[in-house]
Amino acid sequence: MSAINNHPLLLLHEIEPLLPDNASHIRDRIVSSIYQHAEEISSQVVSNENTWRNSLEFKLDNILTSRWCGFPIMILLLTLILWITISGANYPSQLLALGLFKLEGYLLHLMTAAAAPAWLTGVLILGMYRSLAWVVSVMLPPMAIFFPLFTLLEDLGYLPRVAFNMDNLFRRAGAHGKQCLTMCMGFGCNAAGVTSCRIIDSPRERLIAILTNTFSVCNGRFPTLIALATIFMGTMFSRAYSSIVAALVVASLIMIGIFTSLLVSSLLSRTLLRGIASFFVLELPPFRKPQLGQILIRSLLDRTLFVLWRAVVIAAPAGALTWILANSWIGDSTIFAYMAAFLDPLGKIMGMDGIILIAFLLGLPANEIVLPILIMGYLSAGHILELDSLNALGKLLLDHGWTWITALCVMLFSLLHFPCGTTIYTIFKETKSMRWTLLATLLPLALGILVTIIVSQTAQLLL
Numbered sequence: 001m002s003a004i005n006n007h008p009l010l011l012l013h014e015i016e017p018l019l020p021d022n023a024s025h026i027r028d029r030i031v032s033s034i035y036q037h038a039e040e041i042s043s044q045v046v047s048n049e050n051t052w053r054n055s056l057e058f059k060l061d062n063i064l065t066s067r068w069c070g071f072p073i074m075i076l077l078l079t080l081i082l083w084i085t086i087s088g089a090n091y092p093s094q095l096l097a098l099g100l101f102k103l104e105g106y107l108l109h110l111m112t113a114a115a116a117p118a119w120l121t122g123v124l125i126l127g128m129y130r131s132l133a134w135v136v137s138v139m140l141p142p143m144a145i146f147f148p149l150f151t152l153l154e155d156l157g158y159l160p161r162v163a164f165n166m167d168n169l170f171r172r173a174g175a176h177g178k179q180c181l182t183m184c185m186g187f188g189c190n191a192a193g194v195t196s197c198r199i200i201d202s203p204r205e206r207l208i209a210i211l212t213n214t215f216s217v218c219n220g221r222f223p224t225l226i227a228l229a230t231i232f233m234g235t236m237f238s239r240a241y242s243s244i245v246a247a248l249v250v251a252s253l254i255m256i257g258i259f260t261s262l263l264v265s266s267l268l269s270r271t272l273l274r275g276i277a278s279f280f281v282l283e284l285p286p287f288r289k290p291q292l293g294q295i296l297i298r299s300l301l302d303r304t305l306f307v308l309w310r311a312v313v314i315a316a317p318a319g320a321l322t323w324i325l326a327n328s329w330i331g332d333s334t335i336f337a338y339m340a341a342f343l344d345p346l347g348k349i350m351g352m353d354g355i356i357l358i359a360f361l362l363g364l365p366a367n368e369i370v371l372p373i374l375i376m377g378y379l380s381a382g383h384i385l386e387l388d389s390l391n392a393l394g395k396l397l398l399d400h401g402w403t404w405i406t407a408l409c410v411m412l413f414s415l416l417h418f419p420c421g422t423t424i425y426t427i428f429k430e431t432k433s434m435r436w437t438l439l440a441t442l443l444p445l446a447l448g449i450l451v452t453i454i455v456s457q458t459a460q461l462l463l
Contacts, residue, residue, distance in 0.1 A: 131319025176268025186216025220367035351409035353455025416448035
């Protein structure tokens with residue numbers, strides 16, 4: 001410590017390298033002492049007559065950020081938001097699907113009247129338009145519910161409390177406390193979550209946050225998770241509790257994603273990205289009265305429509321490619337069928353099949369189209385199809401050998417597999433490195449393969 005004594009005016013970040021590895025808690029003590037001294041001074045010169053409000057906020061903070069109540073309240077609020085989203089989005093999704101697929105009939109009639117060739121009708125209508133119709137009808141209602149509720153918590157001032165609760169966990173993992181905020185943004189869109197990592201000043205910790213943001217369940221994966229949880233887990237209980245059970249299953253998957261993010265962050269901070277976690281001083285803002293007008297503008301315009309437009313732009317060419325692969329024949333089979341047969345052995349080991357894996361591969365541009373590609377593969381229809389109910393989808397999957405183990409493996413792989421195309425491009429823009437972009441793509445893919453193999457093989461031994 002003599003070097004420190006000789007430089008009394010050194011800043012904290014200059015002193016830190018001189019400290020032993022087990023002395024990082026000194027930073028906490030220094031900052032705590034500064035804040036305690038500031039409170040002593042302010043108590044002598046500042047008075048606030050609204051003591052009732054201050055007392056109420058103090059009591060709320062003691063509950064929301066306590067060691068015993070903080071995390072259960074977080075999980076409860078997350079489950080409540082998911083339950084409202086699942087319960088409220090079903091009927092609007094059905095109405096949108098009905099209207100959009102009815103419009104498809106008029107478009108097909110128009111192409112026929114114009115004497116358009118069959119391949120052009122297939123690419124434009126059965127490929128591009130149908131994928132767009134699926135994405136809009138499946139994505140728009142959940143986003144229109146989820147984003148305003150999420151923005152409401154943000155406007156109330158609750159998200160900083162979440163960051164406060166998670167800060168210690170991320171710091172122990174060698175990451176930055178602000179990574180919790182970027183993770184929350186990832187629940188809406190991983191590409192937006194990657195961009196929000198700019199709030200982290202440390203390049204090392206910013207890179208950790210970027211590489212692990214894909215473990216936040218983005219809005220594009222919610223439809224698949226919700227549908228499978230409702231079909232295979234919700235139906236194990238009575239209809240009155242099915243949506244609650246589905247919400248709990250999806251909430252559990254989100255918690256698994258958070259745990260995975262912490263685990264991978266810890267692994268990276270001890271291997272490729274070694275370093276000491278930066279200190280994160282977070283002042284909890286006062287609770288605020290929500291501004292409903294601003295909430296609607298920010299959630300619907302800035303988030304919902306932005307994410308939806310991104311998905312639409314990416315899903316259109318993906319739908320066209322899917323149609324081409326499913327209608328291009330080599331011998332007596334299509335290219336789609338050959339690809340599925342090639343991936344089938346790996347899919348079986350992972351508790352799935354080749355058609356499921358090719359659906360994820362072709363769903364690279366947008367996670368929203370994984371499920372319709374899967375339906376198309378099972379029905380061998382040559383174009384993306386939309387079933388009229390979850391019961392019809394459930395029957396189709398059961399007829400092709402699905403069990404709750406299959407559904408669990410698909411949901412876990414959806415949680416852990418590679419990021420979507422937009423997120424991969426955003427990672428490259430933020431890191432300006434092909435090396436880190438490849439790592440951000442291949443690391444979750446390898447983890448998803450490993451986890452599903454372990455789950456499926458263990459289930460086969462036990463059941």
